[in-house]
Amino acid sequence: MNDPIISVEGLGKKYLIDHLAQRQRYTALRDVIAEKAKRLIPFRGRSSQESNGRPRTEEFWALKNVSFKINQGDVVGIIGRNGAGKSTLLKLLSRITEPTAGLVRLRGRVASLLEVGTGFHPELTGRENIYLNGAILGMTRAEIRRKFDEIVAFAEVEKFLDTPVKRYSSGMYVRLAFAVAAHLEPEILVVDEVLAVGDAAFQKKCLGKMREVSEAGRTVLFVSHNTQAVQALCTRCICLDAGLLVSDGAVQAVLEKYLTTITPLKSTWTRSAPGSSPVFFERIDATLKGRQPSLQLSLESRLVCADKCPDFLVAVDISDGLGTTILQALPAPEPFIKCSEGEYMLCLEIDLPPLIPGRYIADLWIGCHHTETLDWVKNAVELMIGESPTVGRSYPHLPEHGHIVPPSRCHIRQMARVPA
Numbered sequence: 001m002n003d004p005i006i007s008v009e010g011l012g013k014k015y016l017i018d019h020l021a022q023r024q025r026y027t028a029l030r031d032v033i034a035e036k037a038k039r040l041i042p043f044r045g046r047s048s049q050e051s052n053g054r055p056r057t058e059e060f061w062a063l064k065n066v067s068f069k070i071n072q073g074d075v076v077g078i079i080g081r082n083g084a085g086k087s088t089l090l091k092l093l094s095r096i097t098e099p100t101a102g103l104v105r106l107r108g109r110v111a112s113l114l115e116v117g118t119g120f121h122p123e124l125t126g127r128e129n130i131y132l133n134g135a136i137l138g139m140t141r142a143e144i145r146r147k148f149d150e151i152v153a154f155a156e157v158e159k160f161l162d163t164p165v166k167r168y169s170s171g172m173y174v175r176l177a178f179a180v181a182a183h184l185e186p187e188i189l190v191v192d193e194v195l196a197v198g199d200a201a202f203q204k205k206c207l208g209k210m211r212e213v214s215e216a217g218r219t220v221l222f223v224s225h226n227t228q229a230v231q232a233l234c235t236r237c238i239c240l241d242a243g244l245l246v247s248d249g250a251v252q253a254v255l256e257k258y259l260t261t262i263t264p265l266k267s268t269w270t271r272s273a274p275g276s277s278p279v280f281f282e283r284i285d286a287t288l289k290g291r292q293p294s295l296q297l298s299l300e301s302r303l304v305c306a307d308k309c310p311d312f313l314v315a316v317d318i319s320d321g322l323g324t325t326i327l328q329a330l331p332a333p334e335p336f337i338k339c340s341e342g343e344y345m346l347c348l349e350i351d352l353p354p355l356i357p358g359r360y361i362a363d364l365w366i367g368c369h370h371t372e373t374l375d376w377v378k379n380a381v382e383l384m385i386g387e388s389p390t391v392g393r394s395y396p397h398l399p400e401h402g403h404i405v406p407p408s409r410c411h412i413r414q415m416a417r418v419p420a
Helices: 029-040 086-093 126-136 141-155 170-182 193-197 200-215 227-233 251-262
Strands: 006-018 057-070 075-079 101-106 110-113 188-191 219-223 236-241 244-249 268-270 279-291 294-305 313-320 325-329 342-351 358-368 372-385
Touching: 006 086, 057 086, 057 101, 057 236, 057 244, 075 086, 075 200, 075 227, 075 251, 086 101, 086 188, 086 219, 110 170, 126 141, 126 170, 141 170, 170 188, 170 200, 188 200, 200 219, 200 227, 219 227, 227 251, 236 251, 244 251, 251 358, 268 372, 279 358, 279 372, 294 358, 294 372, 313 342
Parallel strands: 075 219, 075 236, 110 188, 188 219
Antiparallel strands: 006 057, 006 101, 236 244, 268 279, 279 294, 294 342, 313 325, 313 358, 358 372
């Protein structure tokens, strides 16, 4: 069996955080001089402890006891809250900083794209920075020359190739930086959330390039808050929280666990302040009834209507836990809902199709003629489906095969033999 291309064992990174004795909005020159004097004059009993008992320095573990192995050709998404340790992990794997504890083994050349403009000199032109950045990433001059036209075409900066990069926009910076890193043909490509700087078309182009890199048998580590991009690109997912590895496995399972952690399931929504529309939702309650494959979603919505309330329609959008819309329910009043001034209870009953197990979200909308929105509550309520819609199924449903399992039938009949 081949050795893993990345092996991480007990990895940790510790920082020391300084605390001021007195927190002020600004620091005057006399404060700086006084602080310097205190450090010069020995004072018995003085230590790293402040007079109020708070330590002057504090240990902070950005990453602690993280272990995992990644095989060649894996595309691994790394997710987590801000400050979870994702960027620190990539910096350690890219050998930008040294670990405090643990061990990292890498087999192959690593190309990293961690921050906009990393490895670029602002006074040099785009052309010169391609050679500079390529050399920093480990490309030979001959390799850069051979890939030069391809890099420029991918980055779409031909017009500004001989312009100093200090005049580039952040989007141009990241296009050029990603183009150089992706065309290095590394065994390991490390990409941080920096792709969020680019526009939608370039993000799609970058995801396509990373998929191309992975299909060539290279390894990709991809940090992103875009769960749909992680789901579309990655074959495995790692979740970090407060510097610890809390989940590692199949993409869908790790993403759903992560989303459930950051936003607990809610079956009730309540408006915090009165709405300004002639009619608006004040409260929404959701209940699941029945069993798979015949589930029914019941939504009870308290509506508040003003004196002059137009006739309106209601719609319910249901999406999966990653934000992809699965279906839209359009209850058909005849022809519209009519309300005068007052409060009403709107009851909606939706027969759900056989859905694969997972977390689903309902948005509620009311408006006139499908063109004028009166109120729209996004991510109003959520529901968790745990049962399989297929009786007796023992292996898990995968979202890439679809979210809905429609009723279906299969018949077979033997054909009559034709005499020879």
